[in-house]
Amino acid sequence: MATLLAQRKHWIISMTVVCLVLGGLLGVQVHTQQVRGLTEVGRQTGALISRLTEAEAQLDKQQEEIERLRGLQAEYEQEAASEKGLVRLMTEELGNARIALGLLPVKGPGVVLELADSTMMAGGEFGGQDVYVIHDFDLVQIANELWAAGAEAISINGQRLVSGSAITCSARLIKVNDVTISGPFTLKVIGNKKNLMSALNIRDGALDRLRVLQFQVKLMPEDEIVVPPISVGSRYEYAQPLQKEEKQ
């Protein structure tokens, strides 16, 4: 009986030790899991805080910019009120910018070029119909040569060519500034008459090639040409002016 009791006691002691160890391990694990959960929440909070600070910094910057622009506006208004030279200068500057953008009709000396399809019959000695009609690339080449010769304003059938103008071909028609035009084409060009004439009449130039194929080309210098403004103003959705402090 005594040995049985002793044995049983021994058993309980070892069981107690085992349970102590197991309890300790459970404690470690529960503690660790809790800490882990806390740090994950902490990490998320940290990310949110950094984003908030960033946004706040941006807001501050923008408010500064607003202040600066308001100051500038006030300055301009003051200048306008006191009718100093600045207004005149700025109006001039604005006028130049508007001409460059094609927002104003302009007049001046230059040349008028009239182009029509070839009088030769399709399927003639040079090939099919494609050869005898004016293509978008013909106009592009002519416009390029005109710009190179110092043209200041060009219009094709009333469509003003500006810096963003595209001359494209769409289903046998030609589009300028996304507006469909068809022949005969009239180009009005303002610039130095002599330079423009010689640029167009250059040997093996665009007009030379067209004349060989008997296109109807009529080029005449004029003393006063009016070039119309662009019908659709350009919008800048993506391009932003680079501020000085942003330059890297």
Add this chain to the structure above:
Amino acid sequence: MIALPLSALIVGFLAVYLFLPAVPPRWADYVAIAILAGLDALVGALRNWLERRFDEAIFVSGFFANMVLAALLAYFGDKLGVDLYLAVVVALGIRIFNNLGRTRALFVTARVEARRARTAAAQ
């Protein structure tokens, strides 16, 4: 009789939980494996005791050795890029479940036999 091991369990838990710092998170998996191995040993001991073939030396050595081995296996699995951790969890889980089922069956048989003995005595 059962009070001493049970209180030891609670004391061990509280002592570590309250007074010791948490282990690094990458150790948590190994601790979990060790706990599973310990539980397996405990449940196995219960079953063996009910089957009257409980051996104290086997129990204690099995408890500690299985804990260490299970954690080591998971660790080597990590080093080799094989998820031995999962293998250990599945194996131990099945063993614990089987042993608990056996234990329940033994309890039920014991009670049924006791009732039968009582009714037999009454007749």
